[in-house]
Amino acid sequence: MGAIVGYARTSTTDQVAGLEAQERDLRAAGVTKLYSEQTSSIADRSELKRALDYVRENDVFVVTKLDRLARSIADLLAIQKVIEGKGASLRVLSLSLDTTTPTGKLMVNLLGSIAQFERELMLERQREGIAKAKAQGKYLGRVPTAKAQSAEILDLHSQGLGPSRIARKLKVGRSSVYRILATSRRRESTIEN
Structure with a gap:
């Protein structure tokens, strides 16, 4: 088995206790290499990039909660693809999700399928709204x-x-x-x- 790599993140520097709690939980889960940062999920997450660069085959990438890792399901799936591509696995402590197990892989795929379904529903509603607005003469499109x-x-x-x-x-x-x-x-x- 490879290294257990942990990642902790809080959105602001005021959340020191939250970051410390994540780091404590990750160490208790056996993390040997820990990356942590205090930044918004929409900002550049340099420590996440470093952690993903560090991950090697047979490593386990661990986070306490899903929202500490990914800003959306699409983001989660992209991160999961990077981890899997390196021959490593993902573990989310709060969900007891571990992609080394068939159930863990199923959960990630279900989350991805739900995200895709929601996206398709949103696009369908958008198309219906545009069609309705055009029929009422209210939709002119973007002004070039x-x-x-x-x-x-x-x-x-x-x-x-x-x-x-x-x-x-x-x-x-x-x-x-x-x-x-x-x-x-x-x-x-x-x-x-």
Whole structure:
């Protein structure tokens, strides 16, 4: 058997007691290499990256709770894929989930299936809402800002302004400016031929 690698996280630096409790529980579970950090789940989790980089074949990656590890089921599945890809396993103490067992693997797959189902339901509701809004004449879609300003972009370019300055001045993306200028050049070369 390999190393038992632990990961602990709290969202803020004020949660020192929570971090200490996680570290204590992880050590009690036999963790020999511990990574911990105090950062939001949506921020860069550098210690999580270091822990995942450290994990090797036959290691066990341990966390106290699922929400300390992943920000969503999709995030959990991505992390689980990294762990599994290295030949290691995941253990979540609060759920008694251990992917070295068939039941643990089933639980992770069930969580992933539920997440996919929820996503598909959300997309279906979104499509229905858009269709209803279109039928009522209330849905116009996103306003194409740069395209609506094509004439102004071409005018500013003819005055000698570069694409970056035009983009800043009109508050549009620089790539949109380049696209409009390229389309204009293609039209001009087609007319000349």
